[in-house]
Amino acid sequence: MRGRPFAIVFLVLVASVAAAQVANPDEALDDPALEARARALDAAFRCVVCQSQSIADSDAPLAKDMRVLIREQIAGGASDAEVRAFLLTRYGDYVLLKPRLTGGTAALWLGPALFGALGIAGAVVFLRRAGRNFAEASAGGAGPDSDDPDDGPPDGRDP
Amino acid sequence: MKASPLVFAPLIAFAVIAAAFAVSLTRDPSTIPSALIDRPAPTFDLAGIGGADGLSTDDLRGGVTLLNVFGSWCVSCRVEHPFLLELAADPSVRLYGLNWKDPPEAAQNWLDRLGDPYAKIGADEDGRVAIDFGVTGAPETFVIDRDGRIRFRYVGPLSPETWVQEIRPIIAAIENDGDPYAR
Numbered sequence: 001m002r003g004r005p006f007a008i009v010f011l012v013l014v015a016s017v018a019a020a021q022v023a024n025p026d027e028a029l030d031d032p033a034l035e036a037r038a039r040a041l042d043a044a045f046r047c048v049v050c051q052s053q054s055i056a057d058s059d060a061p062l063a064k065d066m067r068v069l070i071r072e073q074i075a076g077g078a079s080d081a082e083v084r085a086f087l088l089t090r091y092g093d094y095v096l097l098k099p100r101l102t103g104g105t106a107a108l109w110l111g112p113a114l115f116g117a118l119g120i121a122g123a124v125v126f127l128r129r130a131g132r133n134f135a136e137a138s139a140g141g142a143g144p145d146s147d148d149p150d151d152g153p154p155d156g157r158d159p
Numbered sequence: 160m161k162a163s164p165l166v167f168a169p170l171i172a173f174a175v176i177a178a179a180f181a182v183s184l185t186r187d188p189s190t191i192p193s194a195l196i197d198r199p200a201p202t203f204d205l206a207g208i209g210g211a212d213g214l215s216t217d218d219l220r221g222g223v224t225l226l227n228v229f230g231s232w233c234v235s236c237r238v239e240h241p242f243l244l245e246l247a248a249d250p251s252v253r254l255y256g257l258n259w260k261d262p263p264e265a266a267q268n269w270l271d272r273l274g275d276p277y278a279k280i281g282a283d284e285d286g287r288v289a290i291d292f293g294v295t296g297a298p299e300t301f302v303i304d305r306d307g308r309i310r311f312r313y314v315g316p317l318s319p320e321t322w323v324q325e326i327r328p329i330i331a332a333i334e335n336d337g338d339p340y341a342r
Contacts, residue, residue: 048191048295061260062295065286090293092194 027064029071038071041083046097054097191295193312200307201291205281209267214255214281219307223330225254226301227277228289230261231269233297239316240273247276256280259289259297302326304333
């Protein structure tokens, strides 16, 4: 019971943070479904002034202009794809926070998978070799690759 | 002991990564490349400031144009302003202004106080034309060819150095395009 006032204070604080994230009321559309679409788009575009923020997070006047523009287009019946195309033709791929897969961004998208595959391949090769060397050493005899000096203990010196 | 060719793999990997970093060092990641290079300038028709003639897409045809995005609220525009006045004295340069998100009185006051380098100004009070141009901040200067196509964008204040090193060579190249319909 002693914890309850504390919990209430905590909830009030959390709620106030959530309220602070609500977009500027003079920008918001009246239709909640359209406003939800506009919010999703806001979060997908980079603010070209501050660059590390989406236009949803930015206080820059240009970001506000873009939020208003997105809402105007959505209210006018534009699809999400049309809004994206509108900003892409003006600002290029830079305006997307999640870059598209193109020749220039292929390394970005495929690089992690490539390096992951290389690492797994390297680990498999290493473990196989280590396992073979261990089997040879414990058998005390020459394996099929005994002519390769890199590939196991030198013959005759093993007990 | 025979050396596997794999021993060179780390060296080659290092060389590739070093080359990629060397190239990236020469670029400024904060300058967003314009998506409109070699595309026609967006269509617009803006009113002027203080009763002067405005600026529209048609004004961009027939000669190489510098379109300078400025605002009285923009500190760097103040920095480049004296150089713009110098440019305005050169009759071979056609300099137009796009007054971005500025109350007309503030723009008029700026021009009265500091001088007006622009042959024509369009007042883009709500910033829509600037978004059509893909403007990311002020000042920005577009070089537009005689067919109304955007050929170059410079981000930041113009100076005698940037003029000589970047803008003037591009204007010269555009004028030497060999357009059969011009001149």
